[in-house]
Amino acid sequence: MGLFTGEFRNTLDDKGRVSLPARLRSEVTGSTVIMTQGIDKCLWLFPPEAWNDFSKKLTESVSVFHARTRLVQRRIIAPAQDIEIDKAGRIGIPQSLREFAGLTKECIILGINRYMEVWDAEQYRLYWQENEEDFQAAAEELGTILF
Amino acid sequence: MGLFTGEFRNTLDDKGRVSLPARLRSEVTGSTVIMTQGIDKCLWLFPPEAWNDFSKKLTESVSVFHARTRLVQRRIIAPAQDIEIDKAGRIGIPQSLREFAGLTKECIILGINRYMEVWDAEQYRLYWQENEEDFQAAAEELGTILF
DNA sequence: ATAACATGTGGGAAAAAGTGGGAAAAGATA
DNA sequence: TATCTTTTCCCACTTTTTCCCACATGTTAT
Numbered sequence: 001m002g003l004f005t006g007e008f009r010n011t012l013d014d015k016g017r018v019s020l021p022a023r024l025r026s027e028v029t030g031s032t033v034i035m036t037q038g039i040d041k042c043l044w045l046f047p048p049e050a051w052n053d054f055s056k057k058l059t060e061s062v063s064v065f066h067a068r069t070r071l072v073q074r075r076i077i078a079p080a081q082d083i084e085i086d087k088a089g090r091i092g093i094p095q096s097l098r099e100f101a102g103l104t105k106e107c108i109i110l111g112i113n114r115y116m117e118v119w120d121a122e123q124y125r126l127y128w129q130e131n132e133e134d135f136q137a138a139a140e141e142l143g144t145i146l147f
Numbered sequence: 148m149g150l151f152t153g154e155f156r157n158t159l160d161d162k163g164r165v166s167l168p169a170r171l172r173s174e175v176t177g178s179t180v181i182m183t184q185g186i187d188k189c190l191w192l193f194p195p196e197a198w199n200d201f202s203k204k205l206t207e208s209v210s211v212f213h214a215r216t217r218l219v220q221r222r223i224i225a226p227a228q229d230i231e232i233d234k235a236g237r238i239g240i241p242q243s244l245r246e247f248a249g250l251t252k253e254c255i256i257l258g259i260n261r262y263m264e265v266w267d268a269e270q271y272r273l274y275w276q277e278n279e280e281d282f283q284a285a286a287e288e289l290g291t292i293l294f
Numbered sequence: 295a296t297a298a299c300a301t302g303t304g305g306g307a308a309a310a311a312g313t314g315g316g317a318a319a320a321g322a323t324a
Numbered sequence: 325t326a327t328c329t330t331t332t333c334c335c336a337c338t339t340t341t342t343c344c345c346a347c348a349t350g351t352t353a354t
Contacts, residue, residue: 010302010303011302011303013303013304013305014304014305015304015305015340015341015342016341017303019301019302019303021301021302022300022301022302039283039286058289059260064186065186067281068281068285070186070187071278071281071282071285072282072285072286072289073259073260074257074259074264075282077152077259077260078152078153078154078257078258078259078264079152079153079154079257080152080153081152081153081170082152084342086342086343086344087343087344087345088301088302088303088344089301089302090302090303092341092342094153094154095156095340096154096155096156097154157312157313158312158313160313160314160315161314161315162314162315162330162331162332164313166311166312166313168311168312169310169311169312233332233333233334234333234334235311235312235313235334236311236312237312237313239331239332295354296353296354297352297353297354298351298352298353298354299350299351299352299353300349300350300351300352301348301349301350301351302347302348302349302350303346303347303348303349304345304346304347304348305344305345305346305347306343306344306345306346307342307343307344307345308341308342308343308344309340309341309342309343310339310340310341310342311338311339311340311341312337312338312339312340313336313337313338313339314335314336314337314338315334315335315336315337316333316334316335316336317332317333317334317335318331318332318333318334319330319331319332319333320329320330320331320332321328321329321330321331322327322328322329322330323326323327323328323329324325324326324327324328
């Protein structure tokens with residue numbers, strides 16, 4: 001099973017489509033991906049098998065009668081959509097997801113091993129502006145496991 | 148068996164009708180859904196089979212001699228109505244349910260695997276405004292299951 | 295260098311989906 | 325019964341989505 005890696009910049013067109021970079025596309029088995037809201041201001045893309053694993057972990061042995069379950073389901077499960085990769089290798093991003101991630105024109109697509117992320121280029125810049133320090137601190141903590 | 152997913156925004160018209168998004172409609176077998184009051188300020192929509200499962204669990208496993216059981220039953224079971232999907236793919240929402248969910252014009256329709264939810268757009272915004280923090284906390288805990 | 299291919303981008307045309315509203319049918323009120 | 329309101333059924337318009345094809349750019353191979 002291939003892993004997704006790489007950082008790419010592609011443009012969202014007027015019809016809400018963006019090319020899935022060929023390097024990432026070639027790791028997707030089949031012609032659909034599942035797209036949903038990420039935890040930060042980005043979208044998550046999963047190949048079907050990975051999504052099944054993930055959503056199963058999220059939904060099994062939880063009850064709709066717990067408020068926290070409903071939060072997670074509404075925020076992660078509900079926005080998920082099956083997206084077909086078209087003949088030109090693009091994915092059409094539904095309006096609600098475009099709005100969530102604040103996508104305008106320039107997009108950053110990230111390969112993160114078992115899934116991918118789509119960011120608005122400007123939002124991604126802001127994300128790093130706000131979190132660069134935290135990253136440095138986190139890296140210090142990780143020190144123990146790095147070689 | 149297909150699962151419902153996706154977040155959609157449709158408008159309630161003057162006659163109290165709202166389109167069931169095609170992506171969701173295509174997963175409904177038959178031409179009716181069961182609609183009832185949800186646990187938050189929203190409506191729940193079930194395909195007939197799922198409703199049978201759900202309402203059976205709700206009524207079988209608990210006793211009518213417990214006050215809490217009667218609360219749940221009056222709140223979930225009693226308001227349930229069979230709703231026909233019309234030729235244009237819309238559902239007419241009864242006035243009492245419209246009032247319960249505070250539906251005005253803009254509606255959010257969610258697919259949550261085995262059932263669907265209908266929210267007033269503004270109410271849904273308020274819901275997230277109140278619960279975003281709780282979600283972030285829940286997400287931190289979920290961190291361990293993310294691959 | 296040129297041809298052949300791969301990749302990303304744009305746009306036209308057809309189909310599908312969402313929305314509004316008229317008219318018939320059913321029901322309520324006096 | 326006659327009138328008025330509400331509901332249901334159907335049609336039509338508008339917007340959105342989908343499916344194709346075409347082009348530009350960059351890379352690889354001959």
